[in-house]
Amino acid sequence: MKFGHIGDLHIGKRVHDFSMLEDQRYILDQMIKIFEEQKVDGVLIAGDVYDKTVPSAEAVQLFDEFITGLAKAEIPVYMISGNHDSAERLSFGAKLFENSDIYISQVYDGEMKRIVLKDQYGPISVYLLPFLKPAAVRHALQRDDINTYEEGVMAALQECEIDTTQRNVLVAHQFVTGADRSDSEETWVGGLDNVSAEVFKDFDYVALGHIHRPQKMGRETLRYSGTPLKYSFSEADHKKSVTIVELLEKGNVRVSTVPLIPRRDMRKLRGTYMDVTAKDHYTAENKMDYLQITLTDEEDVPGALQKLRTVYPNLMRLEYDNKRTRENREVQAVEAQEQKSELELFEEFYELLNNEPMKEEQTEFVEKLIQDLKEVRV
Template sequence: MKFIHISDLHLGKRVNEFSMMEEQKYILQQVLYTVQNEAVDAVLIAGDIYDKPVPPAEAVVLFDTFLTRLSQMKKEVFIISGNHDSAERLSFGSSLFTAEGIHIAPVFEGNMEKVSLWDDAGEVCVYLLPFIKPSTVRRFYEEDLTDYTKTVQTVIEHTPVDTSKRNVLVAHQFVTGAGRCDSEEVSVGGLDNVDASVFEPFDYVALGHIHNAQHCSRESVRYCGTLLKYSFSEVNHIKSITVVELKEKGKNPQIHTVPVTPLHDMREIKGSYEELTFRKNYMNTAVNDYLHITLTDEEDIPDAISRLRSIYPNIMRLDYDNIRTRNSGSLEIGEAVVERTPLELFEDFYEQQNHKPMSEEQKQFICGLIESIWE
């Protein structure tokens, strides 16, 4: 059984006020080519189909076109909702789509959807687990669910998974130890962590939520990452499509990646205004890429971004790096605050006010308050 694993399409997303729709159309064509070229049996899409719970119409049309092509190619498709999606909207019409091989996880009602596929080695059971959190799950079980690991573990334990068969899980959670990017939605105080040990019953776990491709604990518990770069923290990422082939039960899945090429890359360049506008320096470079430009001039260039856009039309961000900015702590302080969790900021505030650190009991209490407010 061979399938591709993708996630976090974020259709309809805007990055620094630039629409990504043309980029997304272009990259989904590469997915369709890979589906055909790799001769896969199924496509797993692990959540965050859209960037917002109410996506723009053109994003819905794009996803509809993509699914229609996969259906015409006679591929089985498995879709779950992520934290950016509306599970209710995404699962509309799912009962009708099943007949065409499009399997969309319904709104979570206490159990996981299971779909069986067959190949020469027997049955492959695909389980669909949309994004869940304690507040949406605890009403279905007697357990007092307060953390994400226990929540996911409880759902899996209440699912009759036959471990003598090959089992695949499609999920959208943050697994402990995974590396995050600036473009991801970060929960508070690490409260959304899920320990990878809860996925033990599954031969392959197709994860979504983290934008950088990586595995967790074992090779077969895997984030495929996004198909496109959505922040400048991702400029060095190599985006790809994950291809997985399940062998007989007991054998490790064979996993490889197929690199994808964006319509416009996301890059960072640095230099003086004169250097960056000198024709010889930008000739034969991808001037239409999405750029973060850092100017090293000591004096601000009047109307710099407009003038630079005559050469580099897709500038997303412009900064200065000079004596003035290095002596000013405002940029570094602002970035540090953005990168820290609310719990860490509250700990600093508490220590400044009380001249002593918070106790573990106080931290747990604050975590609970923050989580309830966040939800």
């Protein structure tokens, strides 16, 4: 059985006040064509369908077009909510949609939705695990021993009683420890949202969402599909793609990717004003890309943003890198360091030494120790 794995669509997103809706429409249409060409048996959508919990009418309409396109192509959908989605809104009409082979995770109530499929190798169970916070699992399972994201996900999966002799697929939206993040992702201080890859060991394939760079997590079959578009300039070097997963007999999973070609790329340019405006520096096509331009002129160019946009209409961000700005950054860095608390400085030092953030219990211990020392000093 063959699946397409996508996630983090963030429909309705604005980047530096530029609407991405038309770019999203273009890439969603491209994905439908890829799924048809690949003859997939279903599409796994790993959360963050929308960019906001209350999406705009235009965003909802665009996603409706996408889902309708998949339904017309007779491609089933297995979808979960992410941390940017409202689980209640996304799952509206879920029972009705199942008549069209569109399966959506419900608000977590202690049970995960499970869909059983069959092919020539036997049954495949597809589990839908929406984005979970520890408090939601603690409430649903009536347990007071769940305090971390990892404990919450482990408890939710333990309730499933997974048959590991058969093939199992999980669609989830969590941050697996070690994943390479981007600026456009929502993060928790100190890595408190970390979940170990070992938590997902019972699944033949795990379709992950939440991280914007496509990547595997230790094994080929534990993967983030990444966003279909670049949503920050920290992603300028990303190669966006659709993940294709083929499950054969138990233990045999093939994973490949199909590149996505955006309507407009997102790039960084650097040089003097004369350099970046020279005609041999751009083409009719790439000057329409979304750009961050860093000017290296020692003196600011009056009206540079407006002037550059006559050449590059989709210039999103203009920066300077010269002696003045470097000195300002150094001063700001010192001021920022001086404003940090003792705990924040210790956390940075710990992570530098150990290449991992402090655990919650370690943070609590150090916080108490600092407080005790302050009291002794007084």
